[in-house]
Amino acid sequence: MNAALCALPGNEAFAAQLGQQLGCARFGVEVRHFPDGETYVRLLDDPAGRQLAFVCSLNDPDAKLQALLFAAGTARELGASGVGLVAPYLGYMRQDRRFKDGEAVTSALFAAQLDRAFDWLVTVDAHLHRRKALAEIFAMRAVDVTAAAAVAAWIGSQVPQPLIVGPDRESERWAAAVAAPLGAPHVVMAKVRSGDREVRVEAPPLERWRGRTPVLVDDIISTGRTMAAAASALVAQGFAAPACAGVHAVFAGGALQALRDAGVRRIVTSNSIVHETNAIDASEPVAAAIRELIPQN
């Protein structure tokens, strides 16, 4: 395959998994920061004639974007035949409309920045809200794969008799996708949110699932407040301490502690964002998408 993978700092492990599955070259990039805060980027291998795929998870995006865009721009200048982005976590997908006058629609503005730099994009479980597909936001070929099967496989191997629980209505489709291959039941809770951090959750009647181990699942664990409120609601109904499986380990602002305080027994995430809770490999569906985007030659 004419493609090469190039991991931005912190993304080496995911790129290694991908590289193994794709059997393609791994290119190096040096990123450092001058004392004044400016970023220095150097491609360590010649991208001429290559399909170069940069691997960069875009959690905490502002700190990462310049290095990524500099690397992509340089690859193009140096004759890469194509420049792609593998962003296991994408970021900036929440603010997808102007809720108040004058607000920046950052999902569209961010997408436009990426569109200018890359020819294609693969991400895992994009956190789309009001949009249905990445094609509504991106001009380039943008493929949204799911780690639901990988999450289901982990649950199947670790949790006997699981009850799959989505912590809010938005997670319904996702909880169903995880439950299906397990042949397990799934329910979703109802979230009432006020402000960025405060969350209240209402549980549906759960008597018929008594005896099962609840597993809270979601695409993203951000502040963790929704997950924590859902866990508390389950414990209050007399269930065993729930497990919690998320794809994207954003874990902003003390999220991990909040989950533990709420009685969550075990917290696992995929390797889309490097974190101590990583236990699920999300690279397989990404590799499959890349194989379709860049046919072997």
Add this chain to the structure above:
Amino acid sequence: MNAALCALPGNEAFAAQLGQQLGCARFGVEVRHFPDGETYVRLLDDPAGRQLAFVCSLNDPDAKLQALLFAAGTARELGASGVGLVAPYLGYMRQDRRFKDGEAVTSALFAAQLDRAFDWLVTVDAHLHRRKALAEIFAMRAVDVTAAAAVAAWIGSQVPQPLIVGPDRESERWAAAVAAPLGAPHVVMAKVRSGDREVRVEAPPLERWRGRTPVLVDDIISTGRTMAAAASALVAQGFAAPACAGVHAVFAGGALQALRDAGVRRIVTSNSIVHETNAIDASEPVAAAIRELIPQN
């Protein structure tokens, strides 16, 4: 004037000076960060039909650029008749060629990002190295004004019998521009640099200027190592403790302490970057440039 100024956080003081000189409206922008590190931007006034000039000094640029680009993109979406950038300090002007294979030419890539977002740019004493003018880097109208007259005025009012000293050959033209209106002599030292931080400086023969107070001047004080080495060389030659006047107070990595340790008596900078050493107002030449870019109507 149909124009309005909009200061990104931290740039309010400079924008206030500018606004006073231009007699134009001041628009507000809200910038905050979500717990996961993503940036939220909201324009607080309607930019429709306005020439909107964002004021944002671009030291520590990676941390500031997303908010700035989101604000500019939103102004355009909401019908601003023009979107300009006042960046008293510009940033990313140093890496203006590929010194080693594969290096990102960040001055060009950064300029391209700004070109897409803005119609015009005004900056103060751009730190150009091998380039002669901003027009070689930017596609938009980009005006580089100098604060040399403002620096000279400060020296004239504070330092009797000054000897203007440029700390390296690159500062020659700048030292000359400061010395001219004062009718003062100027000299430049010779810098030998190794690595990002280590610096050695050689002084020319200075006997004929004995009795004068040396004032080290430069466009930018970054790590301060060059300035500090120059100050030490002057003190070693028996001169009075030098003063130090710079335009851009970047002051990376303990620069201020390094200068004080080298025997610098007084350190002043312009307000292009907010810093405790600010004593010189650089807004006047910026206001003049904006008046030419946006004729009153």
